[in-house]
Amino acid sequence: MQIAVNRFLAAGALLAMLIVSGRPALAEEVVPVGKPLTLEAIFEHNEFQAALPRGLRWQPDGASFTYLPAPGEATAGKLLQHVAGTGKSGEVMSFDELPGLPAEFQITDVQWHAGSGFALLRGAVQVTWHGYEDAAYYVYDSAGDRLWPLAGAGLALRHVKLSPDGLRAGYVHDNNLFVSDLREGNNTAVTDDGGEAVFNGSFDYGSTMFGSSDAWRWSPDGTAIAFWRLDVADVKTYPLMDPLHSYPQIRRFHYPNVGEKHAVYRVGVYDVAAAATRWLDTGHKPDDYLPQMTWDRESRGVYVERLTRDHQALEVLYADAASGETRSVLVDRDPAWLDVTEDLSPLPGAAGEFLWTSERSGWRHIYRVGRGGETATLTSGDWSVDAIAGVDTDGGWAYFYAKKDSLIDQHVYRVALDGGPIERLTTQPGWHTWTMSPDAKRAIVQHSDARTPPTLALYEAGGARIADLVTDAVPALRDYTMSHTEFVTFTTDDGVELNGFFIKPPNFDPAKKYPVIGYDYGNAGSQVVVNRWGTQRGPQQDLWHRFMAQQGYVIFAMDNRTTTGRGKAAKNLTYGHYAKYAVLDQLQGAAYLKSLPWVDADRLGFWGWSGGGYLAAALMTKGAPHWKVAVSVAPVIDLARYQAVGVERWMGMPEDNPEGYAAVNLINYVDKLEGKLLLIHGTGDENVKFEFTLQFVDALIRANRQFDMLVYPNQRHAISDFRGHVFASMTRYFNDHL
Structure with a gap:
């Protein structure tokens, strides 16, 4: 299959990417031969969105996968299937030929099971005001050439999943869980008590801080469902005001602040044939969390993870699905906090073994855990495993991402399940993401x-390339001339080597002086200095940096000493004092910038979003006076008023750490504000409350400090509807003041 036509970038028009140590090497001069970047091209025309297939999904046997072509492809409007062994592609279905599909129904994803012949067709996704993604679904029976709504025409459903055998579908509606028998076409309620105070099969907002909002799992044989039930009756509600009406409307959702009650968890197993639920005896306290669960491979039981509220003890329980009885398998502990991952990977057989990643050694590594909790170490060393990518039990391999050879790249490795040498499978520098077949x-x-930009290819797991799938995902790129990233390292006064990058203006002249715009996020375990196209949220932010470089700015980003890949002891430096080293190491970064002959030391700017928004505001107050201008978007200001899961792991409880909470509360530093500060926030922010910014503003006014502010009515944390407006406003602010 060749999803896109082969094209090659006009490399002569691009800056060379340099990886240097210490003082940065200078990029070669570039003669502009293409168009300059514009805000319209980046944000309105979306010319740089990678044309990649959507909805890639392996079939259960691992022999083929299905996908929706990228918009604009000749095969758009079809579901295609690629046979991995032969390299051939074919059409599974054409949407305009489906019987009775409404003309206005826009298919955005398809779950297809070749063995059963059933498919779930997802319509347009609607993001609710509190952040859930809902859509209407149709069922298509290919054998009978029949089509019908999964749960009523136009009904918005959540967390819809086809069973492993393809004969049933499960979904959440109005916080209740349902199962549909696709052969009979009937729907059965698994729960009936869902509503404002009870969440079945879907996490409440507070629990989504552990990851996805999806709170139910099919058993591997498709005969049972394990699901969470969360009681939020005692969790305080937070009001969001919709001001765009004659009389503003108030929307309320449960939001557990630091130190307050959060949802009470319960896990049940629903037997589809018996239409009955058995609740698991997890033995947890109301203040504990049950953040993850995983079926074993034989569908006999469920591994449930139990986390203490202080995040310092994480226990793995094994629950028998038939009896509900549980036994403890292992416990991890940390003096600061434990990160919750999705790495628990059950192995087949009656021995009850599984793979587990832990930072118990000071670095995250892979362990093979036996039924009684005995562990065998599969990886070790002063480097960190990022995540398990897949497990081939027949071949005896565990595949994983790691920071073994580079902190800025993501490589794939494998190790034998019985232990042995580690094999690196990826060779090209950069960011590799593997979607492995079920058999790995x-x-x-x-x-x-x-x-x-991203390329897509099909590989054997051992590293041999089978076929190129996409080789030119962003053809518009070659029409433009732009600067690119130069990676650097520098050493702090106390001897810690930190990673950073520059994006310099085209035709950079080292004899000139340039203003600098810094960027960072800064939270422990985060990372912004990565050898990857764009960011996790897409290419727009990265392209805006390149656009600003064309306007004559140098862009600088850096990762502090608590960021990912440096070990648990490094991350724990932030415990009890959020962003301490994010601020202190930015001061080191400012000193490094001022030591460079081509930096205008009096014209340093900075911007950040969310945790980075906190950092931007902190640098202009407690970190003053090194930065002249900053833009702070959706900043966390006072952590004592933020969400429990997100803060307590880093800060402990307020009553146990009053000095730490006071030290990170930027309201206590408003009198130190120097320079120009622009605050940006959406009033509908479901994550970082708009009131944070208002409380900060109130304190600034009382301290007689001047600032600027931009408000987006009803916009959520990402301000996704007006990204172009946000970055145009930031551009103007830096142009006017830096």
Whole structure:
């Protein structure tokens, strides 16, 4: 299959990406031969969105996968299937030929099971005001050429999943869980008590801080469902005001602040044939969390993870699905906090073994855990495993991402399940993401680097390339001339080497002086200095940096000493004092910038979003006076008023750490504000409350400090409807004041 036509970038028009140590090497001069970047091209025309297939999904046997072509492809409007062994593609279905599908129904994803012949067709996704993604669904029976709504025409459903055998579908509606028998076409309620105070099969907002809002799992044989029930009756509600009416409307959702009551968890197993639920005896306290659960491979039981509220003890329980009885398998502990991952990977057989990642050694590594909790170490060393990518039990391999050879790249490795040497499978520098087949024999591989948009290829798991799938995902790129990333390292006064990058103006002249715009996020375990095209949220932010470089700015980003890949002891430096080293190491970064002959030391700017928004405001107050201008978007200001899960792991409880909470509360530093500060926030922010910014503003006014502010009515945390307006406003602010 060749999803896109082969094209090659006009590399002569691009800056060379340099990886240097210490003082940064200078990029070669570039003669502009293409168009300059514009805000319209980045945000309105969306010319740089990668044309990649959507909805890539392996079939259960791992022999083929299905996908929706990228918009604009000749095969758009069809579901296609690629046979991995032969390299051939074919059409599974054409949407305009489906019987009775409404003309206005826009298909955005398809779950297809070749063995059963059933498909779930998802319509347009609607994001609710509190952040859930809902859509209407149709069922297509290919054998009978029949089509019907899964749960009523136009009914918005959540967390819809086809069973492993393809004969049933499960979904959440109005916080209740349902099962549909696709052969009979009937729907059965698994729960009936869902509503404002009870969440079944879907996490409440507070619990989504652990990851997805999806709170139910099919058993591997499709005969049972394990699901969470969350009681939020005692969780305080937070009001969001919709001001765009004659009389503003108030929307309320449960939001557990630091130190306050959060949802009470319960896990049930629903037997589909018996239409009955058995509740698991997890033995947890109301203040504990049950953040993850995983079925074993034989569908006999469920591994449930139990986390203490202080995040310092994480226990793995094994629950028998038939009896509900549980036994403890292992416990991890940390003096600061434990990160919750999705790495628990059950192994087949009656021995009850599984793979587990833990930072118990000071670095995250893979362990093989036996039924009684005995562990065998599969990886070790002063480097960190990022995540398990897949497990081939027949071949005896565990595949994983790690920061073993580079902190800025993401490489794929494997190790034998019985232990042994580690094999690196990816060779190109950059960011590799593998979507492995269920048997972990093959992988759909996406690769990019800081100057190259994503490519897509099919590989054998051992590293042999089978076929190129997409080689030119952003053809518009070659029409433009732009600067690219130069990676650097520098050393702090106390001897810690930190990673950073520059994006310099085209035709950079080291004899000139340039203003600098800094950027960072800064939270422990985060990372912004990566050898990857764009960011996790897409390419727009990265392209805006390149646009600003064209306006004559140098862009600088850096990762502090608590960021990912540096070990648990490094992350724990932030415990009890959020962002301490994010601020202190930015001061080191400012000193490094001022030491460079081509930096205008009096014209340093900074911007950040969310945690980075906090950092931007902190640098202009407690970190003053090194930065002249900053833009702070959706900043966390006072952590004592933020969400329990997100803060307590880093700060402990307020009553146990009053000095720490006072030290990170930027309201206590408003009198130190120097320079120009622009605050940006959406009034509908479901994550970082708009009131944070208002409380900060109130304190600034009382301290007689001047600032600027931009408000987006009803916009959520990402301000996704007006990204172009946000970045145009930031552009103007830096142009006017830096």
